[in-house]
Amino acid sequence: MHKLQLALDRMTIEDCINLAEQTKESINWIEIGTGVIKEYGMISVREMRARFPEKIIVADMKTCDAGKHESTQAFESGANVTTVMGFSPNATIRQCLEVASNYNGEVMVDLLGVENAERVNEIYSLGARLFCLHVGKDMQQEGELATSFLFQLVEGLEDIRIAVAGGVNIETAPGLLEAGVDILIVGSFITGSENPSASAKQLANVE
Numbered sequence: 464m465h466k467l468q469l470a471l472d473r474m475t476i477e478d479c480i481n482l483a484e485q486t487k488e489s490i491n492w493i494e495i496g497t498g499v500i501k502e503y504g505m506i507s508v509r510e511m512r513a514r515f516p517e518k519i520i521v522a523d524m525k526t527c528d529a530g531k532h533e534s535t536q537a538f539e540s541g542a543n544v545t546t547v548m549g550f551s552p553n554a555t556i557r558q559c560l561e562v563a564s565n566y567n568g569e570v571m572v573d574l575l576g577v578e579n580a581e582r583v584n585e586i587y588s589l590g591a592r593l594f595c596l597h598v599g600k601d602m603q604q605e606g607e608l609a610t611s612f613l614f615q616l617v618e619g620l621e622d623i624r625i626a627v628a629g630g631v632n633i634e635t636a637p638g639l640l641e642a643g644v645d646i647l648i649v650g651s652f653i654t655g656s657e658n659p660s661a662s663a664k665q666l667a668n669v670e
């Protein structure tokens with residue numbers, strides 16, 4: 464059964480709380496979006512941790528340097544998962560993984576901008592086991608969407624979990640799950656919906 468990660472981007476902390484509250488029956492992981500963290504800092508992560516103690520909290524730090532410092536910030540604020548960019552130096556990814564293991568947390572490696580499987584293999588050899596196949600917001604505006612095509616990047620890697628982000632919706636979700644996605648990361652389809660609770664439920668129930 465897949466997990467559903469609600470991505471909370473470009474909104475206030477109050478909106479984050481409201482949306483998570485409305486969808487909490489269907490979502491498993493709550494992502495505090497990079498923009499929210501940039502606007503409010505780690506207070507946003509602390510607040511969501513306090514409000515949703517039963518959920519996995521993902522701090523979408525999108526770290527690309529200062530791995531030790533930034534991942535410590537995330538875990539100290541109560542996150543279970545922090546994100547690091549796959550194009551970061553190996554030293555940064557290594558630091559994030561080391562800090563995560565000290566906090567019993569996890570690192571999600573965001574593969575936005577990574578175009579070859581060799582690089583993903585290298586990240587895997589550093590010890591990363593949670594990967595996010597990601598079509599960014601700006602790429603989406605140019606017509607790209609997350610599809611099973613992205614799976615070429617992680618082909619053959621054992622014991623990994625795969626998350627997918629980038630305009631995921633009720634039409635694309637079934638194909639992604641069939642391709643082997645473990646975690647559907649969904650923002651706009653839920654947060655922009657007239658009925659976020661119903662939209663989250665639809666995605667939670669896709670088989």
Ligand SMILES: O=C([C@H](O)CO)[C@H](O)[C@H](O)COP(=O)(O)O
Binds near residue numbers: 494497600629
């Ligand atoms: O990580 C994200 C993006 O880079 C903006 O910070 C989003 O959380 C992710 O793309 C999911 O959002 P949607 O594409 O709106 O589903």
